[in-house]
Amino acid sequence: MKLENLRNIGISAHIDSGKTTLSERILFYSGRIHKMEEVRGDGSGATMDHMDLEKERGITITSAATSVRWKAHGINLIDTPGHVDFTVEVERSLRVLDGAILVLCAVGGVQSQSMTVDRQMKRYHVPRLAFINKMDRTGADPMRVCEQMREKLGDDAILMQIPIGVGETFEGVVDLVTQQAIYFDGVNGETLRKEPIPEELQAEAAVARGQMLESLAMYSDDLMERLLSEEEIPESVIHPVVIAGVQQQDVTPVFLGSAYRNKGVQPLLDAIIRYLPSPLGHEIDARGFDDPEQTVQLAPDPDAPFVGMAFKIVDDPYGQLTFVRIYQGTVSKGQTYFNQRSGRKERFSRILRMHADKREEVDQASAGDIVAVMGIDCASGDTYAASPKFC
Numbered sequence: 035m036k037l038e039n040l041r042n043i044g045i046s047a048h049i050d051s052g053k054t055t056l057s058e059r060i061l062f063y064s065g066r067i068h069k070m071e072e073v074r075g076d077g078s079g080a081t082m083d084h085m086d087l088e089k090e091r092g093i094t095i096t097s098a099a100t101s102v103r104w105k106a107h108g109i110n111l112i113d114t115p116g117h118v119d120f121t122v123e124v125e126r127s128l129r130v131l132d133g134a135i136l137v138l139c140a141v142g143g144v145q146s147q148s149m150t151v152d153r154q155m156k157r158y159h160v161p162r163l164a165f166i167n168k169m170d171r172t173g174a175d176p177m178r179v180c181e182q183m184r185e186k187l188g189d190d191a192i193l194m195q196i197p198i199g200v201g202e203t204f205e206g207v208v209d210l211v212t213q214q215a216i217y218f219d220g221v222n223g224e225t226l227r228k229e230p231i232p233e234e235l236q237a238e239a240a241v242a243r244g245q246m247l248e249s250l251a252m253y254s255d256d257l258m259e260r261l262l263s264e265e266e267i268p269e270s271v272i273h274p275v276v277i278a279g280v281q282q283q284d285v286t287p288v289f290l291g292s293a294y295r296n297k298g299v300q301p302l303l304d305a306i307i308r309y310l311p312s313p314l315g316h317e318i319d320a321r322g323f324d325d326p327e328q329t330v331q332l333a334p335d336p337d338a339p340f341v342g343m344a345f346k347i348v349d350d351p352y353g354q355l356t357f358v359r360i361y362q363g364t365v366s367k368g369q370t371y372f373n374q375r376s377g378r379k380e381r382f383s384r385i386l387r388m389h390a391d392k393r394e395e396v397d398q399a400s401a402g403d404i405v406a407v408m409g410i411d412c413a414s415g416d417t418y419a420a421s422p423k424f425c
Contacts, residue, residue, distance in 0.1 A: 037334055038312045040402045042359070044112040044127050046155070047137035048147040052167040056137060056293040057100075057113040063224065063300055064102035064109070066389070070222065099357065099404060100389045107307040110404045128154050130345045130359035130404065133310030134162040135302070136286070140174035144182040152187045161280045161310055163287050164191060165302055170292040172201045180288055189286045192249045194276075195301070196242045197290050198235065207290050207298055208235060210243045211272050216301060223296025247272070253279045273308065280309045313402035318361050332361045336400040339363050340371060340420040344412050356407045357388075363420065364400045365407075373410075374417040383409030 045053045061067045101110050112127045128134065134155055138148060155162055164183065166176045176197060183191035195207040198215060206217040208231050215232060219225040231239050247267055251258040254275040260267055279285035289305060291298015313334040332341055340363030348355040358365075365371070370381045386393040386406040399405045412418075 037314050037402050039107045039307075040110070040312050041107060041306055041310055042110045042130070042132045042313065042402065042404060043134055043306060043310060044114055044131045044160075045135045045137060046114045046128070046151040048139070048142065048145040048151075051137045051139045051142070051145075051148075052293050053137050054113055056135075056165065056167065056299065057111065059293050059296060059299040060109075060111065060303060061100065061102060062222065063303065064104050066100065066102045099406075101387060101404075104303045104307060109303075109306065112404075125154055127345065128158045128160055130343060131158075131160055132313055132315070133306070134160045135306070136162050136164045138164060138166050138179055138183075139171075140166050140168045140176060140179060140290075141171050143175075143179040144186045149186060152189070156283070159283060161283055163280070163289060163302070163305055163309060164189075165298075166288060166290050167293055169197055169290050169298070170201065170204045170295045174200050174204070176288070176290055183286065183288070190249065190252075190279075190284060191286050191288050192246055193242060193290075194246065194287045194305070195290045195298075196235070196239060198232065204292060204295070204297065207301065208239050208242075209301065210239065210246050211269055213239070213243065218297045218300075223299070226300055250275045250279065250285070253284055277309055281311045281315055313361075334401040335362060336364045338401070340365055340418070342371075342418050344407075344410075344414060344416045344418065347412070347414050348406075350408070353408055354411060355386075356410055356412060358405055358407050358418070360399055360401055360403045360405070362401050364398055365405075367395075367397050371418045371420060372422045373412055374419055374423070375413070376416075377422055379422075380410040380412075380418075382407050 045057055047053045058070050062070045099110065099112050101108060112131065114127050136151065136155070138144060166179050168174065169176070176193065180191040180193055183189045194210055196210065197204055198206045198208060206215060208215050213231060214228045215230065217227040217229070219227050247257065247261055250272065251261050257267065257271060257275055260271065276285070276287055280287060287305065287309060289298065289302050291302065293299060318332040342358045342360040342365060344356045344358050346357035365382060365385065367382060367385045370379050372379055385396050385399055386408065387396055388406050393406070
């Protein structure tokens with residue numbers, strides 16, 4: 035797959051905001067699974083909650099990785115825990131991601147762990163989108179949640195959609211960019227129906243679109259000039275401004291939906307591949323051990339010397355399973371690579387693509403990939419390279 039079509043993203047949020055339910059819908063709509071499971075806490079559970087304790091408690095304890103395809107794009111997805119006790123799982127996942135989804139409850143809004151996750155995203159300069167979930171709940175208020183994002187998180191939250199109905203009457207969303215109403219038909223909301231904006235929402239949609247364009251105009255002189263001259267703003271002008279704002283971490287586009295009711299997930303997937311950066315858009319500097327002041331720019335080039343970082347370690351019945359983000363070069367099964375901290379040469383006996391607790395063995399993986407490796411003994415945060423002293 036071309037690197038520009040790859041996205042490495044994580045889903046993070048406060049407890050019970052619906053992260054794992056959203057992950058389950060993403061897996062279903064992308065065709066990765068054919069039956070949706072729910073977070074129950076009765077011994078069964080969602081695909082990404084694969085540990086027995088997670089199924090029993092109905093919570094996420096460890097971050098789980100999978101990969102899906104959406105419209106000719108590959109998405110490596112990591113679902114992270116919400117409980118503060120497991121916040122280190124979020125921390126080490128965000129280090130290796132190129133983008134993230136901040137999930138917020140439409141009723142609870144910005145909560146304590148939302149602030150922690152927000153700080154972590156900013157610490158590692160991770161561009162993100164926001165998804166206001168649970169729009170079907172009584173008391174849902176996306177405008178208030180956006181205001182909380184601005185006040186409590188200091189984010190320039192920009193609503194890209196408005197709801198069609200709220201609470202029990204929530205039916206779909208109005209896309210303020212395309213100026214269309216989107217409904218989610220079918221047993222599992224798999225069929226998108228796009229129609230003109232309902233007459234009773236046209237005035238509200240016009241005001242919301244004006245506010246969206248005014249906010250985006252702060253980041254584009256061209257858009258500002260078009261607004262001042264009262265021109266009609268086409269989609270082709272709006273998308274590049276949003277892309278630049280997201281990838282420079284200036285703006286946070288906000289999308290709406292109810293993952294449990296199967297509404298709003300497909301437009302979010304479209305936004306992920308449109309607005310969040312590929313590995314090509316995420317610059318990484320490697321620091322030398324002998325001279326920490328020395329830095330080397332890593333290029334997401336499959337033909338360059340291999341450099342990867344171990345960010346998560348799991349005890350497996352067959353040995354240690356090490357999750358590795360490949361920043362540069364290509365890694366091959368059976369080859370030996372050097373641990374830059376210890377200087378030890380180690381053999382990557384097996385390379386696996388993970389789908390929660392299921393695995394698929396591959397012979398190679400290239401720059402931008404997230405894979406699991408067996409046969410090495412390392413610590414979380416260790417860097418591996420093709421030569422003993424890469425930098």
